[in-house]
Amino acid sequence: MAEQSGGPAGASFKRQSQAREIWRRFKKSKGALFGLVLLIVMLAVIACADFIAPYRLATKQNLAKKLAPPSIEHIFGCDSYGRDIFARVLHGGRTSLSIAVMATITSCLFGSLLGAVAGYFGKKVDSVIMRSLDIFMSVPDLLFTMAVVVALGANFINLLIALTLAYFTNYVRLVRSQVLNLSEQEYVEAAKAGGAGSVRIIASHIIPNAMGVIIVNTTLNVSKIILYESTLSFLGLGMPPPAPEWGLMLMEARAFLRTSPHLLFFPAAAIVLSACSVNLIGDGLRDALDPHLKS
Amino acid sequence: MPYRENLGDVLLNVEDLRVIYKTDLETVAAVNGVSFTIKRGKTLGLVGETGAGKxxxxxxxxRLLPSTTGRILGGKAEFNGRDIMKFDDLMLRAIRGNSIAMVFQDPMTSLNPVMTVGDQIAETIETHNEKISKNEVKKRVGDILTLVxxxxxRMSEYPHQFSGGMKQRVVIAIALACEPELLIADEPTTALDVTIQAQVLNVIKELRERLGTSMLMITHDLGIVARICDDVAVMYAGEIIESGPVEDIFSPKAHHPYTAGLFDSVPDLRSDAKRLKPIPGLMPDPTNLPPGCVFAPRCSRAMDICAREHPKKTVSGAHSLACHLFGGTGA
Structure with missing residues (x-):
C-alpha cells in the first residue's frame, strides 16, 4: 500500500517550519515587503527618538522661531509656540502608535473571544452577549469614549480602555458571524465526533479559520484608531496638551493652514505613512497565512 | 463465510430509536423505531436511498444531531451494555473518537483546511490521552499514517496538498487513531471516483481485519455491501424494512418489495435486460408519512391492508422483514 501514497517512492520531503513558510509567501508580495520596511524604519526612528531629538526639544517653546519653515536646524520647521516639529512628530509617534496598536490588540482579543463564545454556544449565551452589545452600540462611539475618558480622567491607560470599549464591538459581530458559518463546517462536526471539547474546537478549528478576516480587519483598525485617537485629542480628551501627539498637532495646525502648511503636513504624513504600511502588511499577511494559496 | 449466530457478544444494540427534526414550520419524522445490533468484529451495512434516515x-x-432541530424522541442505543442516550456531555466526549469513531461522507470538507494532517490526527490522540508525550503522539501519528x-x-502537510483518496484515508486514520471498537462510516466513498473507491474500501477492509473493529457501514451502493458487510439492514422512510445476513439479502428468496426493487435497479452484466427497472415514485414526505406501510404508495404488490395497517416484523432465522405479503405465512 505504501506505493499508493502519492509522491515518488524514496523522495524526501523537506520539512519546512511554519514561520519560514509564512515568511516565504509574505516575501512574494512587494507591497507587503515595502510596508514592512517602512514600518520598521518608522518604528526604529521613533524608538531612537531620545537620541535623535531629546524629548525636551518637543516641549521647549521658543517664540522667536514661531512658525519657522523647515531649515537645517529644524528640519520639519517649528510650530506656533516655536517647538521643533520633528521632535514632536517623533515623540508623538510613540504615544499615537503605541495607543493604536495596544487598543487594537486589546479590542481584538476581547471582541474575538466574546464573538467566538456567542457564535459557538448560540441560544441563550448568544442572546445575552449580543443584546448587551446592542446596548453598548446604541450609545454613539464618540460620546461613549468621551464619557469614559471624562469619568476616568485623561491618561494613557484610560485612553486605552476607552478605545478598546469603542472598538471591540466590531470584532464581536465579525467573529460571531464567522463562527456561525464555520461551526456548521463538517470538520467541526468531525472534531466533535473525535471527542474534542468546545475550547479545543474554538481554539484550533474555528479561530484559525477566521484568522484571515480578523487580521485584515485588525490592520484596518490600527489606522482607524490612530484617527479616532486624534479626534479625542482634538476635543481635548486625548493626552494632556504639552505632550506631543499626532492628532493634537493636527488640531493645532488647523489655525495656520493658509500661512504655514508644514505644521499640518508632517504629522499628517506620519499618520498616512503609518496607516499605509500597516495596511500593506495586513494584506500580505492575509495571503501568507492562508494555506489554500500556498504556491 | 457462513453466517454464524451468536458469535461473540453484542457491541451495539439499538432499540426502537425514534428521531425527529422539528422546526417552527414542520416536524420531520426522520427515524421511526429503528432497531438493530452490531456484534463485535462484525460489519452491518445500512442501505437505503437518500433521505431514508441513515x-x-x-x-x-x-449524539451529534444538530442541537437546534434534531430531537431523539425515544429508544435505546446500548454500547457495551451502557445506554448512550443517557450519557452526559463528558461521557459522550470520552467515547467519541475513542470507542466510537466516525468517517464522514466528504473528505474534502471534513478536514480542517488550516491545520496540518498530522495535527488533526494528533488532536484525537491528545484528546483521549492526556498524559501522552509529544514524541509519543508523533510516533503514533506516523504509525497510523503508515497503516493507511x-x-x-507527509504529516506536516495540509489537506489541500493531498488527493481526494488520500484525504479520505487521512479521515480514516483520524477515526482509527484511538483504535475504536466501533467505526461508523457514513458513505465513505460517495465523494470519490470508482478507482479511488476501491482503494479506500480495501484500506477499510484490511484495517478492520487487522484491528478487529466493528463497523456500521452506511451506503447506498449494494456492491459495497456485498464486499464489506456481514449483515445488512435496508432502510426506507426512517424504518428498517428488511434485515439479515448479507447472504440472505443477496439470495433470491422472499424479499420485501422495496429490497427487490433496489436489486432490480442495479445493472447486471449477466442479464440481457435492455432497461433497468426503477422503483416508480418518490419517497413519502417525511412530514406526512402514510398510516400503513410506508412503502405501500409505491409498491407494485400492495394490498388493501397495506394502506391501513403498519406491517409487523416477520422473522425467519436471522432474516427479518416487515411486509404484509409475508406476515400471514410466517415465512
Missing amino acids: TTTALSIM GIMPQ
Missing part, C-alpha cells in the same frame, strides 16, 4: 441514525448514535498507506513524512 445518516440521522448514525448521528443519533454519536501514507508516508509519515
Whole structure:
C-alpha cells in the first residue's frame, strides 16, 4: 500500500517550519515587503527618538522661531509656540502608535473571544452577549469614549480602555458571524465526533479559520484608531496638551493652514505613512497565512 | 463465510430509536423505531436511498444531531451494555473518537483546511490521552499514517496538498487513531471516483481485519455491501424494512418489495435486460408519512391492508422483514 501514497517512492520531503513558510509567501508580495520596511524604519526612528531629538526639544517653546519653515536646524520647521516639529512628530509617534496598536490588540482579543463564545454556544449565551452589545452600540462611539475618558480622567491607560470599549464591538459581530458559518463546517462536526471539547474546537478549528478576516480587519483598525485617537485629542480628551501627539498637532495646525502648511503636513504624513504600511502588511499577511494559496 | 449466530457478544444494540427534526414550520419524522445490533468484529451495512434516515441514525448514535432541530424522541442505543442516550456531555466526549469513531461522507470538507494532517490526527490522540508525550503522539501519528498507506513524512502537510483518496484515508486514520471498537462510516466513498473507491474500501477492509473493529457501514451502493458487510439492514422512510445476513439479502428468496426493487435497479452484466427497472415514485414526505406501510404508495404488490395497517416484523432465522405479503405465512 505504501506505493499508493502519492509522491515518488524514496523522495524526501523537506520539512519546512511554519514561520519560514509564512515568511516565504509574505516575501512574494512587494507591497507587503515595502510596508514592512517602512514600518520598521518608522518604528526604529521613533524608538531612537531620545537620541535623535531629546524629548525636551518637543516641549521647549521658543517664540522667536514661531512658525519657522523647515531649515537645517529644524528640519520639519517649528510650530506656533516655536517647538521643533520633528521632535514632536517623533515623540508623538510613540504615544499615537503605541495607543493604536495596544487598543487594537486589546479590542481584538476581547471582541474575538466574546464573538467566538456567542457564535459557538448560540441560544441563550448568544442572546445575552449580543443584546448587551446592542446596548453598548446604541450609545454613539464618540460620546461613549468621551464619557469614559471624562469619568476616568485623561491618561494613557484610560485612553486605552476607552478605545478598546469603542472598538471591540466590531470584532464581536465579525467573529460571531464567522463562527456561525464555520461551526456548521463538517470538520467541526468531525472534531466533535473525535471527542474534542468546545475550547479545543474554538481554539484550533474555528479561530484559525477566521484568522484571515480578523487580521485584515485588525490592520484596518490600527489606522482607524490612530484617527479616532486624534479626534479625542482634538476635543481635548486625548493626552494632556504639552505632550506631543499626532492628532493634537493636527488640531493645532488647523489655525495656520493658509500661512504655514508644514505644521499640518508632517504629522499628517506620519499618520498616512503609518496607516499605509500597516495596511500593506495586513494584506500580505492575509495571503501568507492562508494555506489554500500556498504556491 | 457462513453466517454464524451468536458469535461473540453484542457491541451495539439499538432499540426502537425514534428521531425527529422539528422546526417552527414542520416536524420531520426522520427515524421511526429503528432497531438493530452490531456484534463485535462484525460489519452491518445500512442501505437505503437518500433521505431514508441513515445518516440521522448514525448521528443519533454519536449524539451529534444538530442541537437546534434534531430531537431523539425515544429508544435505546446500548454500547457495551451502557445506554448512550443517557450519557452526559463528558461521557459522550470520552467515547467519541475513542470507542466510537466516525468517517464522514466528504473528505474534502471534513478536514480542517488550516491545520496540518498530522495535527488533526494528533488532536484525537491528545484528546483521549492526556498524559501522552509529544514524541509519543508523533510516533503514533506516523504509525497510523503508515497503516493507511501514507508516508509519515507527509504529516506536516495540509489537506489541500493531498488527493481526494488520500484525504479520505487521512479521515480514516483520524477515526482509527484511538483504535475504536466501533467505526461508523457514513458513505465513505460517495465523494470519490470508482478507482479511488476501491482503494479506500480495501484500506477499510484490511484495517478492520487487522484491528478487529466493528463497523456500521452506511451506503447506498449494494456492491459495497456485498464486499464489506456481514449483515445488512435496508432502510426506507426512517424504518428498517428488511434485515439479515448479507447472504440472505443477496439470495433470491422472499424479499420485501422495496429490497427487490433496489436489486432490480442495479445493472447486471449477466442479464440481457435492455432497461433497468426503477422503483416508480418518490419517497413519502417525511412530514406526512402514510398510516400503513410506508412503502405501500409505491409498491407494485400492495394490498388493501397495506394502506391501513403498519406491517409487523416477520422473522425467519436471522432474516427479518416487515411486509404484509409475508406476515400471514410466517415465512
